[in-house]
Amino acid sequence: MLAATVRVAGGSGGIALAEDCAQDAFVSALEAWQRNGIPSNPGAWLTTAARRRALDAYRRGRLLDSKLPELALQHTMQDNLQLPMQDDGFGDDRLRLIFTCCHPALAREAQVALTLRLVCGLSTADIARQFLVSEATMAARVTRAKKKIAGARIPYRVPGPAELADRLDAVLTVIHLVFSTGHAAPSGDLLVRPDLVDRAIELARLLVSLMPDEREAQGLLALMLVIDARRSSRADPDGELVLLAEQDRSSWDRTLIAEGDRILTGALRGGRPGRFVLQAAIAAVHSAALRYDQTDWPQIVGLYDLLWQRWPSPVVQLNRAVAIAMRDGPRAGLAALDEIDPGVLTGYHYLPAARADLLRRLGRNVEAAEQYRLALTSVGNAAERRFLERRLAEVS
């Protein structure tokens, strides 16, 4: 909804106005719905209301109000008085906004932060947690990015055909991060935020249909489908975390897995797989096992080896270490964890949680308890917190 309102509000300079209008629309929606009941298509109601507000504000010249927040007034706002709601070939306002938010003139971390904030409406606190920085740092990052868009006049549009492929990697990264946030929510009571997951998948589907030759886009979609297929089994009826080892695989959505497998098979053809295709392959190997103890761990370790070459991220190192533990035993896993530079994953609770689990399996309960406590200092999600607390109780 924000994206559609940004178009009316006048492109990149109108983002702040668009946010105001979107807020207004929500407030008046709540008032109207309390009186009249929820309309059958609440999304459309909100978009229409927000657009109408933006047009009103525009015509009243509110944009000339010097009290407008940090964005400078843009000349194009006067030029684009009658913004056409044209179909520019993408058919989704959010995609237009995401490509603009992922402009190369913005630093990668700013691209991701801005997209999560403006396209997906995540709170600054949640985004900060995902990136292991303070909320103040993240807020400043978003503000700087908005100022850059306005000051340098980054256009609010879809990139032309010549630039499109280059702009894709940042977009894929952003969509994947949205998915991750929804798949294992960094805060709150719920483990999963289905709206974020669904939105990420929807965006990936759009990308794949628009760029049918981009194997990494296919890889991303396949990855998300295969993982989301497990959604209903990841939390028990009380909202408690269920590990992969204990999930009821009969409840996995085999249709989604089959679709993911089909897309992945296509994406694996024709050359060296990129990081999203490799992640999808790892997820597919997991899904192929009917029972956890049938998981092909050697293949998974091999895929993580390839992924590490393509994408030397400490998170990949961590996941690879866990797979090594499964293939070679907890001691080997701990050794692999020790290879990770201790400074880079500070505040990332999965690292001490992984360490704790391996120590627990080795019967080193005192050390395990210490690691579980460490993990608890940085876990944000309530379901994950309760899981860690139960484990801590087991080893104390």
Place this chain on the structure above:
Amino acid sequence: MSQYLILLYEDESFYANASPQVLDEVMQAHNRFAGQVTELGAKILGGNALQPTGTATTIRDDVVTDGPFIESKEALGGYYLIEANDLDQALAVAKLCPANGGGVEVRPIMVFD
């Protein structure tokens, strides 16, 4: 339309060691660039090559010193002031700008209302 300054950062030794023929090629490249800018629909409002950093003088806190403000491997060697629709067009222009062994910075001009 907005104005941007394109700052050219280049390896000065390239120019110091260049034969007249090479310098002539550089001149040709800049002439071609001017034509390309017009084709893109943008406009060059001004521009100049600068004499090398050996000729620069810096004043800081009223103290006059020899040399450029910032010492860097690639030195500021010239600029173009252009008019473009938006950053994308300015970047398209900047990508065509000849900058030997260095690069360019694109900075929007401040607009005072």
